[in-house]
Amino acid sequence: MGPMARGETGASADLPPESQDVVGPLTRAAIFLVVRVNEGTEDTVKDLLTDLPGLQRSVGFRSLTGGLSCVTGIGSAAWDRLYGGPRPAELHELPVFKGDRHESVVSRADLLFHLRADRMDLCFELETLIMARLEGAVTVVDEVQGFRYFDARDVLGFVDGTENPTGRGASEAVLVDDDGDFDGGSYVVVQKYLHDMAAWNALSTEQQELVIGRRKLSDVELSDEEKPADAHIALNVITDEDGNELDILRDNMPFGRPAYGEFGTYFIGYAKSPSVIERMLENMFVGSPPGNHDRILDFSTPVTGALFYVPTAGFLEDPPAPSSRSSPAAPENESEPDVSLGIGSLRRSARS
Template sequence: MSAEAAESQGVLGPLTRAAVFLVVRVDAGAEQIAKDLLADLPGLQRTVGFRSLDGGLTCVAGVSSAAWDRIYGVPRPAELHELPVFDGDRHTSVTTQADLLFHLRAGRMDLCFELETLIMDRLRGAVTVVDEVSGFRYFDARDLLGFVDGTENPTGASAARAVLVDDDGPFDGGSYVVVQKYLHDLAAWNALSTEEQELVIGRRKLSDVELPDADKPADSHLALTVIADEDGNELAILRDNMPFGRPAHDEFGTYFIGYAKSPSVIERMLENMFVGSPPGNHDRILDFSTPRTGALFYVPTADFLEDPPAPPQPVQDSPDTATADPSSLGIGSLRRSARS
């Protein structure tokens, strides 16, 4: 199936004013409930979205490595794995035990609320909620640090090439997505001058213009998160980050969500940020923003969700079949460290 033939879940949808990020673990024995809900999810989205045709409601569901075998029982996508922990000299990322991601987007929060309610009506008692964040568009697409977020997002055909799997395999048209919840120390951030903040980010705060290379510090966020291939071509991802917060609780944050055709692009960004490039040259934004969660998911096509392939029938071993040594099946460490 080609990326063009498969119906996407709406990964390439436009930025919206409101979003909900719901991450859950599927309880033991509830795999069929989760699978049935995922199959019905495109229909539930249409049901709610039809009530406001200009509301732009979409819902993207992702499945983690830990949940794929349990729910679908078919070979997993080639690059689906647990998100590594990136362990630097000063900062360490977080990997969260998670099974399913629901990324709800709309022009109005009530549409996200209604669809999330229908999802949880189906999953209540079958899942454990890991995290639930309601995001909002902040003025002219700025984060709570005051800078425009998502400036370098690809558009049109470039977005499809950057985000949708197209390796002529069974998972064409899907995507990979990484999520991280960051909390900001706004008191420390706001103690910096505007010029100091611009050196941390690598852009002008008001105009959003990128700093010249000669003025951009090597540990700025922009310098460390621009990834290129061996030929020097920049590798893009699609971000739909959202601010969130509870001022009465001194909670201010950014929910990072990045889609890509290969998770290796986002993982290289995270390694540069936390471990440093070169090691020790960590992203200065981490001195003010602390990760609280992190997970990697594969986003199947809507066609896959609605009509997943049947799992293969087990083959009965013959008496001569050798039993694999369990010790030979161990998984290596996922931790990427500046000290290894």
Template sequence: MDTPDPQAVCSPITSAAIFIVATLNAEAEAAEKVRDWCADIAGLTRSVGKRVPSGNLSCVCGFSSSAWDRLFGSPRPASLHDFREFGVEGRRAVSTPGDLLLHIRADQMDLCFELATQLMSALDGAVTVTDEVQGFRYFDMRSIIGFVDGTENPVGRKAEHFTLVGDEDQTFSGGSYVLVQKYLHNMKAWNELPVEAQERVIGRTKLSDIELDDSVKPSNSHSALTTITKDGEEVKILRDNMPFGRPGAGEFGTYFIGYARSPEPLEQMLENMFVGKPPGNYDRLLDFSTAVTGSLFFVPSADLLEELAER
């Protein structure tokens, strides 16, 4: 069998992105409209991207567990389920409504904006947007809190290995699971920390982006708790996080988006961060960052996405 072409999961990180999460409206016509729309996504992306061929425009579309059942029925991705909450009151990875995810990225925001406009226009009346974030590249790939983000991302064939479903679920090979969260940061409290203290929270040096030696890196640092191993091997995810914010409103945030071939490593990271490893030894970054959204989606291969229009 030919390997299905994936969606643009492993595309390079760009200078701009738009993240849209929406819920499916109740009317039967809404589901039919979304199914028909699945066959149009690739064409709309090509049409807009052709205006600036060097702009690296791409779009990834994913569906939640309940949306998959309503839109497409069986068969369904083997590991797709509702977002699982982790943590305790005041420090919790919350679950929020979301049936459909659009991850649009390019090296120019106007390309992202135009494609988002075209895609959402085609869905008029079928979905209700619950969250929309415009992200931007911040200096040399840094997050709003000043540290480089995504340093340990896998690249090339390793990126495909860690993000794309394979023989473990052949019907959905070439697909991917994606988890998204919107974090808001208390920048006043964060900036009051000395740089050395910030580095202990993250587990890396701030200027040079070098990982702290295990002899000095705290066990509750962000990098320590988000490094996942299974059977003695590190299991990676692909992050395409983007800063966002409204300085006039005092809003500063990070849109976390992580792709993997299974939800397992994504959820293990959240458990380590919000519950702790061991329990109580939680990610110190959460003293300054609050998750305000959370959803899990399955991204079908590009080939399957077009076929789903006929389900």
């Protein structure tokens, strides 16, 4: 669900040297770790963020073909506490999107660690080292272990990630290029969805295809004549004023615990501007036009959601000294308590 997961061929070679590995190739395993920074522990957290590339190298060296990477995102409220001074231009708290029938969820979250590798043990080891360093400094908001499911399908049975941008197009879609010192970074939105598999499996294959907008077996998109206006794909095509489609990069992963009846999709979308993902979310939950909500929400419920800025690797390893940066007033809504927020967006290059 949501924009598609990235394709087999990564685009890391197109990343500027200082960028984190947001455009890495599809992996077989991932861990999504979201935490909140406890009061008074900012220095401990900053020290970990500075040392994280070294920790990643130490674990990754134990399997040179394992493809281990870790992308770190920083939330709006945490940015001022950790770094002060200038802020990424579009960093803010993710809003709640509420329609007639469905409402997104927002989680109060400060840091995202997106760990990926071809082996879960590598992700597990790096997360263990991260949490050992952060013991007592953070409160865990959510932790999800994702896995690759057959031929890149979600647990609903559809291929997830068919139209992600690749190569240089992926870098152009996700890397900030008009924000001065923050160029080379990215924005990321995450959201955890739980699926009602009993209701979903009660549908025929043909009915499921109308919900998604693709053929289940072949992954071929339905024609405009066949595709309902509330199909997942139909509501997730975002264009600019000139009619050009705006891409995001998804790296969604299935997760679940069948013994507990838990089946889900972890949505994660990278973009050079969070406004693209937010427009997708509005289309999904409110509808386009209003009332025409995404049919997938009748079977998939968001339970978390947050927005982060992904700084360059160079910024994390050597952040500007606070004394050289003037601290602006924090945005008005930064101190608001937890509000449930949904985090799922979709788009055609991100279409399921």
